[in-house]
Amino acid sequence: MTNITLEPNGKPLGPKVLGLDLGQEVPEADFAEVQRLYEEYGVIVIPGQDISPQDLIRFSKRFSELVRFPMVQFNLPEEPDILVVSNVIEDGKPIGVGDAGRCWHTDMWYTDNPPRGSLLHAREVPVKDGRALGDTMFASTAHAYDTLPADLKKLVNGRSATFSHDFHAEWRAAKAAEQADDKSAARKTRSATSIPDIKHPLVKTHPVTGRDCLYVSEGAIVGVDGMEHAEAMALVDELLAHVTREEAVYRHNWKVGDLVMWDNYSCLHCAIADFPSSMRRRMYRTTIR
Ligand code: OGA
Ligand code: MN
Numbered sequence: 367m368t369n370i371t372l373e374p375n376g377k378p379l380g381p382k383v384l385g386l387d388l389g390q391e392v393p394e395a396d397f398a399e400v401q402r403l404y405e406e407y408g409v410i411v412i413p414g415q416d417i418s419p420q421d422l423i424r425f426s427k428r429f430s431e432l433v434r435f436p437m438v439q440f441n442l443p444e445e446p447d448i449l450v451v452s453n454v455i456e457d458g459k460p461i462g463v464g465d466a467g468r469c470w471h472t473d474m475w476y477t478d479n480p481p482r483g484s485l486l487h488a489r490e491v492p493v494k495d496g497r498a499l500g501d502t503m504f505a506s507t508a509h510a511y512d513t514l515p516a517d518l519k520k521l522v523n524g525r526s527a528t529f530s531h532d533f534h535a536e537w538r539a540a541k542a543a544e545q546a547d548d549k550s551a552a553r554k555t556r557s558a559t560s561i562p563d564i565k566h567p568l569v570k571t572h573p574v575t576g577r578d579c580l581y582v583s584e585g586a587i588v589g590v591d592g593m594e595h596a597e598a599m600a601l602v603d604e605l606l607a608h609v610t611r612e613e614a615v616y617r618h619n620w621k622v623g624d625l626v627m628w629d630n631y632s633c634l635h636c637a638i639a640d641f642p643s644s645m646r647r648r649m650y651r652t653t654i655r
Contacts, residue, residue, distance in 0.1 A: 368399045378509040379409040379633055380616030380626075388425045388625065389417045397428055404429075404483075405575050408632030409504045411618060412625040415487065419445040419650060422625075426485050426652035433474075433481045433653040437463070442650065451486065452648040462648070468639050469538070469584040470505065470610055472630040473653065476531040476561050476586075482573075483629040485652045491620045492645035499641035503610075503617045507579040508632040510609040511569060514580070518608075521601065522568040522580070528589040531561035537585035545639075563588070568605070572631045579631045582606055609634055 373382035383403055386392060392400070403410050415421075423445055426432060435441055435449040440463045442448040450462025467473075474480040492499045514522075568590070570581045582605050590598035618626055628635055641647065 368395045369393075370396055370399045370403075372403065375616060377616040378506040378614055379407045380411055380504055380618060381407055382411045382413060384413070386412055386415075388412065388415045389421050392425065392428070401429070404627055404629065408506055408508060408629040409616065409635075410627050412627070413621065413623060415623050415625050417487070417625075419448055422485065422487050422650055422652060423447055426654060430482065430655040433655055435463075435651075435653065447652060449651040449653070450648065451651055452490075452646075453643055454490075454646050454648055465538075465542075465639070466637060466651075467635065468637050469541070470503075470606060470634045470636045471583045471586070472507075472581070472634055474630070475529055475566065475581075475583045476534070476564060478564055480630050481653045481655055482631070483627060483654050485625060485627045485654070487625045487650045488620045488622050488648075489650060490646045490648035491622055492641040492647050494641070494645070498620050499638075499645065500647050501617050501619050501638045501640075502626070503615050503636045503638065504628060505610045505615045505634045505636075506632060507581065507609055507634060508572065508575075508577045509614050510580045510605075511578045513614075514608060518604070522605070524567070524569075525593075526565045526567050526591045527582075527587045527598070527602070528563050528565055528591075529583065529586045530563045530588040531586075532563070533588050534583075534586045541585070565591075570631055572629075575632070577632065580605055580609055581631075582609065583634070584636075610636075 369385040371384045375381055419442055432447040434447055440450055442450055451466040452462035453464045454461045473484055566581050568581055569578050571578055587602045
């Protein structure tokens, strides 16, 4: 018996999981159910959580050990296993990462063993005319693989792609400059450190569920093994378009207290930057191995 009820949303991912209070120790049966739902959907929403950073850490640690974000200045000082995702500037310094991913991505694809997933808890959300801004979109890569046409499946199975952090930094800077009024400010977001390119298979088998998932990220792939550049880029674009089809995308409109958990194997996500820097957004993230 669990206290949990599920509120589906008609999409392959992102249902609401109700009946939890993460401010308390979650009973074993409820936790097992949360874990099962996380595996089944790849993204779950646990709304209404008025919790402390310590509560977030305690709940996250029940899934696995945590992965600490390497740019330590963005971690919460009193709980460094929490990454602050925020546009807020305090005493002239950003309190967190302002842009944690305004394109379709999985977290930490530039590492050889990207973490399983993340939990993001909303503390402050920008609101305009009664509607929250700064939504996050999620798209199921497991559903995308299942629904991939047979010829494309054949093309991607067993094939790897080269992901480039350096290329991505340039790509992001160019995109930001296109959108920003202040082009020099956008250029400054470019990372100074160089991270080596890395290969990932285009199809990853989920380590827990065994489901095959497409593994792609926007503006990250610079080549596909055994394919010419133009052909490879066209394939990547086609895969991304397939993953992010409207019918397969869940768009989360945040409320303070929402906790959203995603799985980096079975979904892509994308932050929508549709609010001005004068409006505060502050989220706390933990990353599970
Ligand atoms: C992240 C991320 C999206 C958002 O924290 O990894 O992509 O909407 N966040 O802040
Ligand atoms: Mn992300």
